[in-house]
Amino acid sequence: MGTVIVVGAGIGGVTAAVALQRCGWGVTVLERSVTLGEVGAGISVWPSAVAVLTELGVKGIDQAAALSGPTALRKPSGRWVVGAADLGVELPVMIHRAQLHGLITAEFGPGVTVRTGYLVKTVTQDDSGVLINDELRADLVIAADGLRSVIRSALHPQYAGPRYSGYTAYRGIADVRADDGGETWGQAQRFGVTQLIDGRAYWYATANQPAGQGGDLAAVIRRYGGWHDPIPAILAATDTALQNDIYDLTLPLVPFATGRIALLGDAAHAMTPNLGRGACTAIEDAGALARHLQSAPDPLTALTRYDAERRPIATKLVKRSRQIGQLGQLDNPLAVGVRDVLMSVGASAARGAAALRKMKQSRRDHSSAGS
Template sequence: MKTAIVVGAGIGGVAAALGLERAGLRVTVLERAPELGEVGAGISVWPSAVKALEELGVEGVEKAAVESAPAGMRRPDGRWVLRAEALGVEVPVMIHRARLHELITERFQGVSVRTGVTVDGFVDGAVRAGGEEFRADLIVAADGLRSVVRRALYPAYDGPRYAGYAAYRGIADIEVDDGGGETWGRGRRFGFARLIDGRYYWYATENRAPGVVGADVWAGFGSWHDPIPKLLEATGEVLQNDIYDLRLPLVPFVQGNVVLLGDAAHAMTPNLGRGACTAIEDAAALPKHLKNLKAYDAERRPAATKLVRVSRTIGRVGQLDSGLLCGIRDGAITLGGKLAGVRARKRAVGQSPV
């Protein structure tokens, strides 16, 4: 039986391990955390990722999640820029990251997971961790934005790029009569959606220099429209991190018997809510290309590159801090939404959208 090592046990890593096990490989997962699991808050799972999970044999995602309501976009004072009900766009389901991780790992049959293992090098085809060497027929680097394996394979690649803003995330245990959506201000954004257990997942972004810790979320968003202050008040722990993506062009996802997957291959800003979904789609694609790994690169790198670029562009527009430019932005989004709504209604009645 052929063997595989997966470096990293985040959502992409465990999805890849599951897919490879189902393809007949003996899989070992190396994870630096002391326990197997996932931290964080909510996550959007788009239809394409739900389909990929089904291909991997993961069931129950939609039962453990709630469909997001396409509520639209508002200004900080609560005025609507765009109501999304009539756009006819696909919507994701919202699920807690930890629950999605559980749904994947519950499907493991014989995957060996070694926790507390910090990979510190990759030399001569071997993964090195704490003086040990790990070798396999296939090595999958799912070790995140600052991937040790990627740096070893492509030492000249600059890698992560700071996007210019930070993100906050939290879970609010509260009942509110609001469908959610996003609110865009000057250099700041706030979004929220309901989870299936009735709690609300929220996220926010704010322009600032990297490395600032302990920022006051209330200072930036406490005066925004309801229910944003209520969500902040009902939140316990607030997660905070600077936002990075990978520089373009992305490096090849395959070198020899080594495959890059998830953030190690294509870390993107969270503006599309597609980062983990793209990692899941990587994991579903990989078992199909085990006889020709370059085909995996040919399928996944162009798709991921497009998402990195589009997500970066949305972030730049969303984080504008000029009052004039924000006004132009909001007006353009309102007009674009109206035109998209007209096209959606025409499609619904079988007319040509043009």
């Protein structure tokens, strides 16, 4: 193997560092922040990402994460639109972003060097390697430097890049239990809640507004304080709220591999959070990248195969997440009413299909037992 520089020490970047270390690469992680770590609140980790982390030897996910409880979709009044049993989807585990980051970086060994407070300004490559800031050289560079990736911009200067979704997001943690999880969809705004392993409630909310307008916990209380229980109690038990305008990347996505440089995570496919799969997709990127570097005859072929596998998958997720956000943020009262009716009808159809599948399976089991 050789040397690789990972630019960015978010969840995707540190997962890539662990994965490449396990493959025998000498890894240098460059992080512009002066400290190594993550900020934020809760994060959903879906089974596919848990499988990658487990394969990479990351320990303690099951002790530090809670299975997402019963979920459902409601109106601000509290009336159910879609129940948990109707959704027919697998459930993720919930964990604080900082905890997940710490579990991954705990697997850093002597093959990983971390440099914090390092700002990447330039990247150039030739047939033998890649040069960062005219001073650091490696055989490969993995750009995990986020939504506004400096490296992606250098490789694809004509690409439009981030696209504002039209809505902002608030997130917080409350020192109360959240036994009834799920989302509530109103007119141009949504509120979701789930429970962390320590018993606290992690909540998030979205609202249509111009980019850069900002907002704080008081704004959240004004918007959602009159919604159904337990939302008022959750907000009352919250000390502060994080606020971030929501962006994703313009489609079509740029190639994830250019020569000896690979894009990973938000740098490659930043998506809106409506599927809860942004960080998970970055984790899966890291696993796929390491797998191809192990199996391909040379690094350039490996990166080409990585792009061929991951870009179509990420493109579908960006599209699907964007569509869910557009549906959830509908502003027209008539359109909101039609949306809720159609979702209720869809839920009834899903219940019927599930009952039919269960009946058929029961007959097959009975037949097998009698033979």
